[in-house]
Amino acid sequence: MTIGATATRIPIWRNVRVIAWAFQLVVFSIVAIIVYWLVGNYRVNTASSGIPTNFDFLDNPARFSIPGSPFDGNQAVRAAFGVGILNTLRISVVGIVMATVIGILVGIGRLSTNWVVNKLSVVYVEVVRNLPLLVILVFVFLGVVLQALPRIENAWRPLGLVVVSNRGIGVPWYQSGSGSLLVLIGMMGIGGWWVLARWRRSVSERTGELARSGPIGSAFFLLAIVLGWFLLGLQVSLPRVDGRTIAGGIRVDPSYFAVLIALVIYTASHIAEIVRGSIQAVSRGQGEAAKALALSPFQRMWNVILPQAMRVAIPPLGNQYLNLIKNSSLGAGFAYFELTNVAQITVGNGSPAVPAFTLALLFYVVISLVTSAVVNLANRRFALVER
Amino acid sequence: MTTLADRSPLPTRSRPAAVIWVRRNLLRTKLDVFLTVAFGAVGLLVLFHIFRFVFITARWEIVRVNLKLLLVGRWPVEHLGRIALVMITLGWWGGTIGGLIRAGQLRRGTADFDLRGWAKATDLGRRFGLLTATCLLILALSTTSGPWLLAAGTLTAALIGRWGGSKIRSMPLAPALFRLGGVVLLATPFILFLYLVSAVAFARWEGFLFNLTAAAAGIILCFPLGVLLALGRRSTLPLLRSLSIGYIEFVRGSPLYVLLLLANVSLEFFVPSALAPSKPVRAVITFTLFTAAYLAEIVRGGLQSVPRGQEEAAKALGLSPYRQMTRIVLPQALRNVIPAQIGQFISLFKDTTLAGLALGTFDLLSGGQAITQQDSFRGQGLIVESLVFVGFLFWVGSFTMSRESQRLERKLGVGTR
Numbered sequence: 001m002t003i004g005a006t007a008t009r010i011p012i013w014r015n016v017r018v019i020a021w022a023f024q025l026v027v028f029s030i031v032a033i034i035v036y037w038l039v040g041n042y043r044v045n046t047a048s049s050g051i052p053t054n055f056d057f058l059d060n061p062a063r064f065s066i067p068g069s070p071f072d073g074n075q076a077v078r079a080a081f082g083v084g085i086l087n088t089l090r091i092s093v094v095g096i097v098m099a100t101v102i103g104i105l106v107g108i109g110r111l112s113t114n115w116v117v118n119k120l121s122v123v124y125v126e127v128v129r130n131l132p133l134l135v136i137l138v139f140v141f142l143g144v145v146l147q148a149l150p151r152i153e154n155a156w157r158p159l160g161l162v163v164v165s166n167r168g169i170g171v172p173w174y175q176s177g178s179g180s181l182l183v184l185i186g187m188m189g190i191g192g193w194w195v196l197a198r199w200r201r202s203v204s205e206r207t208g209e210l211a212r213s214g215p216i217g218s219a220f221f222l223l224a225i226v227l228g229w230f231l232l233g234l235q236v237s238l239p240r241v242d243g244r245t246i247a248g249g250i251r252v253d254p255s256y257f258a259v260l261i262a263l264v265i266y267t268a269s270h271i272a273e274i275v276r277g278s279i280q281a282v283s284r285g286q287g288e289a290a291k292a293l294a295l296s297p298f299q300r301m302w303n304v305i306l307p308q309a310m311r312v313a314i315p316p317l318g319n320q321y322l323n324l325i326k327n328s329s330l331g332a333g334f335a336y337f338e339l340t341n342v343a344q345i346t347v348g349n350g351s352p353a354v355p356a357f358t359l360a361l362l363f364y365v366v367i368s369l370v371t372s373a374v375v376n377l378a379n380r381r382f383a384l385v386e387r
Numbered sequence: 388m389t390t391l392a393d394r395s396p397l398p399t400r401s402r403p404a405a406v407i408w409v410r411r412n413l414l415r416t417k418l419d420v421f422l423t424v425a426f427g428a429v430g431l432l433v434l435f436h437i438f439r440f441v442f443i444t445a446r447w448e449i450v451r452v453n454l455k456l457l458l459v460g461r462w463p464v465e466h467l468g469r470i471a472l473v474m475i476t477l478g479w480w481g482g483t484i485g486g487l488i489r490a491g492q493l494r495r496g497t498a499d500f501d502l503r504g505w506a507k508a509t510d511l512g513r514r515f516g517l518l519t520a521t522c523l524l525i526l527a528l529s530t531t532s533g534p535w536l537l538a539a540g541t542l543t544a545a546l547i548g549r550w551g552g553s554k555i556r557s558m559p560l561a562p563a564l565f566r567l568g569g570v571v572l573l574a575t576p577f578i579l580f581l582y583l584v585s586a587v588a589f590a591r592w593e594g595f596l597f598n599l600t601a602a603a604a605g606i607i608l609c610f611p612l613g614v615l616l617a618l619g620r621r622s623t624l625p626l627l628r629s630l631s632i633g634y635i636e637f638v639r640g641s642p643l644y645v646l647l648l649l650a651n652v653s654l655e656f657f658v659p660s661a662l663a664p665s666k667p668v669r670a671v672i673t674f675t676l677f678t679a680a681y682l683a684e685i686v687r688g689g690l691q692s693v694p695r696g697q698e699e700a701a702k703a704l705g706l707s708p709y710r711q712m713t714r715i716v717l718p719q720a721l722r723n724v725i726p727a728q729i730g731q732f733i734s735l736f737k738d739t740t741l742a743g744l745a746l747g748t749f750d751l752l753s754g755g756q757a758i759t760q761q762d763s764f765r766g767q768g769l770i771v772e773s774l775v776f777v778g779f780l781f782w783v784g785s786f787t788m789s790r791e792s793q794r795l796e797r798k799l800g801v802g803t804r
Contacts, residue, residue, distance in 0.1 A: 368640030
């Protein structure tokens with residue numbers, strides 16, 4: 001018997017790779033057995049109570065209408081889901097923008113040397129961050145919107161521009177039908193801004209003159225909007241009380257308003273903490289150097305500190321945006337017709353629960369994955385390149 | 388030592404400290420003057436309205452009448468004694484653990500000795516003053532003497548436990564006895580839970596009791612799954628890793644509210660119909676499965692914070708892979724993430740309110756809404772009073788816990804290494 005052949009050959013039960021794969025297979029089969037058991041139960045139970053497990057319910061008529069949208073009950077459930085997704089996006093995008101702006105302001109306020117501003121920011125952040133979102137939401141919906149706002153008969157009309165009542169809030173809006181023209185003007189304004197900014201930057205790089213692309217560009221943008229508005233003869237539609245409803249302008253649904261405000265208040269407090277932490281993470285020398293260059297406090301913050309702070313803040317900010325999107329599902333409890341509410345209502349109308357909610361979950365998971373991919377991309381683009 | 392103040396200009400030129408403070412903190416620049424005036428006015432207005440509401444216009448009798456309903460729901464009156472006993476035992480339990488930790492710190496010399504007398508009192512006041520004030524507020528709202536006796540009993544038990552805990556460390560006891568004591572301490576919360584459940588099924592736990600126990604149960608039960616998922620995610624075995632990543636990303640991408648809705652209407656389809664759980668149990672199952680994914684990410688961070696040398700040293704000592712993990716790496720990893728775990732507990736504590744909305748269970752928040760519909764309070768618009776009380780309880784809990792976790796973070800030195 002030769003020694004070499006047997007000694008170099010590791011017995012199969014001691015081979016690390018074999019053990020690893022065997023271990024994985026054991027774990028995998030345990031998981032598979034559990035899943036098989038759950039799915040089997042689901043099959044049996046749904047079959048015995050005659051509940052469908054497929055997605056055919058999407059073609060059934062929805063049998064409910066959605067306020068504030070042309071959707072009516074004869075359309076398919078599929079279309080209702082579409083409207084729900086749009087409403088989720090509508091509240092999420094507006095909420096993210098508002099929460100970011102307020103969060104950044106409060107975050108800067110927490111570092112302010114002004115005692116009043118500082119203390120107010122601290123109180124706001126500490127109070128809101130430690131409250132459950134649902135408490136804030138119920139408070140805004142039941143306590144403020146439905147109780148503190150006046151009834152439609154004696155609605156508040158400050159300056160005749162806005163109508164505030166517990167049946168909704170009317171704000172001035174462009175005359176319906178001129179939306180595409182407005183978009184066109186806006187796009188021209190933004191294009192002009194971009195061109196002007198590039199030109200100013202090149203001038204600045206050549207001559208050393210101040211670029212001022214921000215003020216010049218935004219002035220052009222405003223000019224374009226105002227000029228276009230008057231040249232094309234667009235009209236503003238003011239909201240007014242018409243019987244028991246709000247006519248003209250655009251009516252903000254009380255549910256939308258309440259959910260939006262609660263989401264913004266809650267998320268802004270978290271964003272403020274992130275912004276504060278990121279500003280503190282910027283090395284002190286940066287601010288001192290900016291001061292030594294005689295930059296104004298605004299320039300110091302806007303041009304030197306915030307860009308570096310935002311670099312640190314991108315990943316946690318992305319998390320907060322995701323939380324806001326997911327938290328918008330709470331709108332379902334407050335009569336806002338976003339995705340979860342649509343799913344809940346169709347289930348109430350007899351659609352099978354598991355497929356309907358799974359569909360909603362899938363949407364949230366996909367949007368989460370997309371958002372985190374975008375955040376990762378932004379992070380890679382802006383992250384400090386080290387060695 | 389000369390400081391700047393010693394070399395300041397002549398005393399005749401200096402201004403009173405208050406004036407300097409105002410100039411420096413309120414009126415530094417023109418913008419500051421504007422901000423101070425504007426925000427000061429807003430702040431004073433808000434403060435005025437809050438004070439007027441709390442002390443003059445609010446009708447707190449809705450809270451006073453429904454205090455028991457808010458705290459423990461429709462818990463049978465004859466079993467309230469069990470809750471009292473549990474609270475006293477928990478006081479002793481917490482005190483003992485605190486005492487043991489303190490004794491350990493004293494032995495290792497890591498305790499902060501500099502706090503004595505008045506400084507110690509103010510430190511305690513800053514840390515637990517709010518909590519004490521809240522307890523006193525609830526006691527003041529109660530109409531009988533029972534809660535007062537209970538509070539006194541709990542406090543006494545905690546003090547006795549703390550004294551005993553700090554003494555027991557230095558006693559010459561056999562190691563086996565120590566181990567037994569450790570097991571008793573670990574088992575105490577479970578025994579207390581069983582003691583309560585044997586009287587009133589978990590399906591009937593309501594009010595603030597539900598919020599507290601559901602959050603505690605969720606965070607304890609999610610531990611095994613969470614740690615396994617974290618290990619799976621870091622493992623080099625492809626099958627395990629993809630399973631873990633799939634679960635973690637799916638759960639982290641889905642809203643808790645939708646998962647609760649799903650559990651509400653369809654959990655009974657996935658188990659044999661005899662096992663269909665009650666609504667509070669469904670909520671706890673969902674919280675557990677949900678939090679496990681977040682805990683996995685926290686533990687993963689902890690595992691990454693343990694230096695590689697630890698594992699290599701364990702390997703060099705000839706420990707098996709299982710022992711390397713359970714004896715060397717995991718203890719350090721879990722210790723490092725205690726503050727993050729507390730943060731997760733706080734967020735679960737706040738999220739327990741979703742159960743009321745999704746499943747219709749009677750928790751503190753849904754109870755707070757329900758009491759405004761009682762015959763004696765309907766249509767009187769007392770929702771604000773009720774919500775302020777509910778929100779205040781949640782706020783005090785979260786605020787105190789997050790403060791304590793920040794303190795712990797500083798003590799553990801997490802993030803400074």
